[in-house]
Structure formats: structure tokens, C-alpha cells
Amino acid sequence: MKESRWVTLLLGALGGVVIALGLWAFGDVGDNSAPAAADTIPNQVPVATGTVWEDDITPFLTSKASLELAPADEVHVANAPDMPPPITRTDQRIVEVHFDVVENVAAIDPATGVEFETWGYKIAGDDTPVIGTPGPVIRARVGDVFRFTVTNPESNTHPHNVDFHAVTGQGGGAEATVVAPGETATIEARLLYPGVFMYHCAFGDVPEHIAHGMYGGIVVDPETPLPAADKEFYVVQSEYYTDSLEPGLTELDRDALLDEEPSMVVFNGYKGSLTENPLAIDVGDRARFYFVNAGIDLDSNFHPIGSHWDAVWQEGATYSPPIRGSQTTLVPAGGGVVVDLVGYVPSRIILVDHALTRAFYKGAIGFVDVAGSENPEIFEVVTEP
Ligand SMILES: [Cu+2]
Secondary structure: OOHHHHHHHHHHHHHHHHHHHHHHHOOOOOOOOOOOOOOEEOOOOOOOOOOOOOOOOOOOEEOHHHOOEOOOOOOOEEOOOOOOOOOOOOOOOEEEEEEEEEEEEEEEEOOOOEEEEEEEEEEOOOOOOOOOOOOOEEEEEOOOEEEEEEEOOOOOOOOEOOEEOOOOOHHHHOHHHOEOOOOEEEEEEEOOOOEEEEEEOOOOOHHHHHHOOOEEEEEEEOOOOOOOOOEEEEEEEEEEOEOOOOOEEOOEOHHHHHOOOOOEEEEOOOOOHHHHOOEEEEOOOEEEEEEEEEEOOOOEEEEEEOOOEEEEEHHHOOOOOOEEEEOOEEEOOOEEEEEEEEOOOOEEEEEEEOOHHHHHHHOOEEEEEEEOOOOOOOOOOOOOO
16 A cells, blocks of 8 residues: 555544544534424434444434323234234334233143143233243334333242343343232333344343243334235244153253253244144235244244245344345344245245254244145146155
8 A cells, every 4th residue: 555545544544533532522422413303302322432323223212201102092912923013103102011920830732731830921911821921022113112010910929020122221121120929010111223022031040930931022113114014923932941741740950951952942832832823824915923032042043944034134123124035044042033924825834943853853833824826837736746
């Protein structure tokens, strides 16, 4: 490189430092061309050099004092595999959700009768879930204030809490939501980032609480909605570490937990949940999956056998554009993804963790039944065996 080029680079770098110091000294950072509405407050925060990202992705916030409750007919919770409808409003609101903690004994492999002490969450006042895991899916819009209340019924035995990966604040709300049996706690948290996020109990021996089933997903819709889908589903992958696969009540196998060797890897809380109750779509449908990998320990290699992921919002980061046309998407433990598939021909699409030991032997398998007319332009059996 020529000497003059070095000098230019050096002067440029010095200039950048001077500008950055100036911005920092005069406190100009944080005003990233915010809209001038009276009740809008800038959210942008300075980074160490005193600069802000020009494309800061968090929204400008309507002050809490100006926020109204979300419309009464807007749905914010659903039990797997259902999703609440997308949030269609364009303003920020307060979204209220109330969970009860579940402690129960449930069949985690109903076909063989393997039972386990399942802990989890349910919508307060909703007595339909008995297993409690995965917890209900929550849906809100980015910029909303999430007012979350958790009650641990007096009949329970253990304290619990919730760490929301969608929440910015100490422990994702964990410390503030510790509830002993008989207690109730409430937090308010601004949902700064859109996406699909895990939540889980983070009390005491955290892996033990998650191993008993204390996890779920929260979907934060982006300001610019995703392209519409015809059907939406909520699917959670998770692991059980039982000391037996015999019928009857099994115990947590601590050695297996330490070795990260689950006896079961399941979708939606128990073995067979999505094979005994296949998801149903029609030819022509775009089906969207809000998928959370609760772990505890294994990454998921999420694949639709006999189809493709037409769109993948990697890591569930829906602010970013999707990649298109994928076969298998990697979902880390404690992560999520949003994936679309299109029903092109009538068939049974098989959802698996393509680490196939988990699918064939441990339960990480589910069905999507596509109904409609054959299309030989896409698939045709030429000669039967
Ligand atoms: Cu817990």
C-alpha cells in the first residue's frame, strides 16, 4: 500500500475518534431521528464508542403512561399446537397474561404407559391441560408492554419462576417471579425484539425444573408483519431423562441428565403428541411453524421429510429476512425458529429431529397431513412395486 494511502486512513480514523468523542461529550447519542410524537421516547442506547447503530432494530417506544390495554378480542395465549392469530394492530399496547404453575403426574408416552412427574404452566383458569408442558404459547407485538402474572397454587410443592428470553431485565424476569406455593407475582416488561423465544423455569436446580417440563414459547410479532400464512402451529422440542421406559411412574435419572443422554426427545410434551394427532393442512396452504427447542441439552436438526422449508427465519429472528429453500434447519438448545412449508401434493410430511435416533427411538417425530388433489407435475408413482 502506498504511503499516502496510509496517511489518509490514519487521518480518517483520527477523525472518526474525534467525532465519536464529540457525540459522547455532548450527549447527542440516543436521538436516532426519533419520530416527534409527544408520547414517543427514544430507546436507542449508546455503545462503548459513543455511537449508535444507524439501523437499531428496537422500536421507538410509546411511553407506558400513554399505553392502553390490548383490544379485548385480541388473543394472546394458546395451547400447543395452536397459535393465537397474528397481531394486526399498528400501535403499542399492554398485553396481560396470567399463568398458573402445574405440578402433576402425567403419561409422557401414553402408548406404553410411561409416567413422569411433569411440572409446567397453564393459562390461569384453563383446566383443559393436565400435563402442563409445553407451557402455552404467548403472542404479542414488538414494543408492547408484557404484563405477566404467575400464580403457584397452594396445592403445589415447589417454588418456581419464569425466565423469558423475550424479556430484557434481570434474568428475563426470573428473580422477580419466584413464587412459592400460594404466591402470585407480576412483572411488566417491554418486548424490544421481535421473534420466537423460549421461556422456562429458572428456579433452584434449573436443569431439574426444565427436565420436568417447565418451558414454552413467546412469539413477538414484528412491526412489519410477516407475509401471511394459511395455517400456523406451535411446536416445542424437549427432552426427558427418565430412569426407565417401563410402564408406570418413572424418576428423573440424574446420571443421564449429567451425561446429556435423554431417554426421550419429544415434540409438544409427550411421545406421540403429533403422530397420534397429526397437524392438518390443505394442498396450496403455506403452513408456518413457531418452533422452540427447549433442550435441555441437544440442538435440534429440524427437517420436514417429503417437503422443504420454503422460508426459514433463522434463530426465530423475524426482523431479518428469511432464507429460502432449506432442507434442515439447526435450532440450538434454548433457541427457536420460524419455518414455512408449502403443501404441494397430498401426503404425510414427517417432522423430525434429523439426528434420527431421536426420531425413530426417542419420540422426536410428528406428522403434517396434506389433503387435496394429486399433482403429477410434482409427484407421480410411475410403477408400483
Ligand atoms: Cu420450576
